[in-house]
Amino acid sequence: MAPKPLPNVLEITPYVPGLSSESGYKLSSNENPLGYSPLVREAVEGHLDHLETYPDGGANQLRDAIAERYGLDPSRIVCGSGSDEIFQLLARAYLAPGDEIIQSQYGFLVYRLVAQQSGAETITVPDKDFTADVDGMLAAVTEKTKIVFLANPNNPTGTYLPFDEVRRLHAGLPENVLLVLDAAYAEYVRANDYSSGLEMAGSYENVLMTRTFSKIYGLAALRLGWAYGPSAVVDAINRVRGPFNVNSLAQIAGIAAMKDDAFTDKSVEFNKRELARLTEAVSATGLKVIPSVANFLLIEFPAEGVYSAEKAEATLRQNGLIVRDVKAYGLPNHLRISVGVKQANDQIISVLGEFMARR
Secondary structure (H helix, E strand, O other), X not given: OOXXXXXXXXXXXXXXXXXXXXXXXXXXXXXXXXXXXXXXHHHHHOOHHHOOOOOOXXXXXXXXXXXXXXXXXXXXXXXXXXXXXXXXXXXXXXXOOOOEEEEEOOOOHHHHHHHHHOOOEEEEEOOEOOEOOHHHHHHOOOOOEEEEEEEOOOOOOOOOOOHHHHHHHHHOOOOOOEEEEEOOOHHHOOOOOOOOOHHHHHHOOOEEEEEEOOOOOOOHHHOOEEXXXXXXHHHHHHHHOOOOOOOHHHHHHHHHHOOOHHHHHHHHHHHHHHHHHHHHHHHHOOOEEEOOOOOEEEEEOOOOOOOOHHHHHHHHHHOOEEOEEOHHHOOOOEEEEEOOOHHHHHHHHHHHHHHHOOO
């Protein structure tokens, strides 16, 4: 008889990344269309002669750089191979069969996956206007609840909860429930009522904030993320993570990336301008665009007929535009489209305009 994995493992539907394209434009993974800082290239190239040595297991210089940038205690920072790994480590440290996590209706798919890996159940709370419902999430809390995941801004909707609402969510949670604030797109948000949650993560024993270098810093290929929170939670994560979970090149790149404010400012301004242009142009075709504060748009198409999301995706692909099918999120009539370079955005506007003008 062949070896059998645990039953809960066989129930997992693996995460499917955004499609790539050998030609045309990839707009399926919310990557930075401007690439990454030239300081990163210089720093990484300077380390290529030392690939025989193990990484710094504690990512100490990177944690110090993050702490200096944000005014944090480096001992309360933990780094991972993308923020995805931090979610996996949290599940390993805090979830067991029979436990529950809570997430919003269109929350990031990885939350459910890490719960399944631990045999825990995911409680999904319906959104209100594609935005997390605080009252609904609080009503879903039971004695089995161990973690509440909140992506803010959320992927794939692009919506966010104002900081007062995040505070209200936390205030209503039992002290033994961990609130995880996933702020992967925080750098793009310019709303006055938004906060990434750093202050809360530094003030409470049951709040952890996660960030990534994959988006604004353009380092998705290197897989680098970090979290900040109470010492006890960071200690638990460190106990279950691998001793060399963040490679040397990622650590060096992360330090360099944070030094280039000009690049991040340029990325934010480009995204602000192009996001607004795409939103206005796509809305003008008659399609519904969910208001986004991130670096992508969620677009709603008619459920049936010649203007369906499926037909739109096929048309876009024929024109070299790879976008994200979000059926796995329970959104069969929607497509998520990343903000790309100007030429890609021009083409999105043109192709969708022609698509919606068909008879």
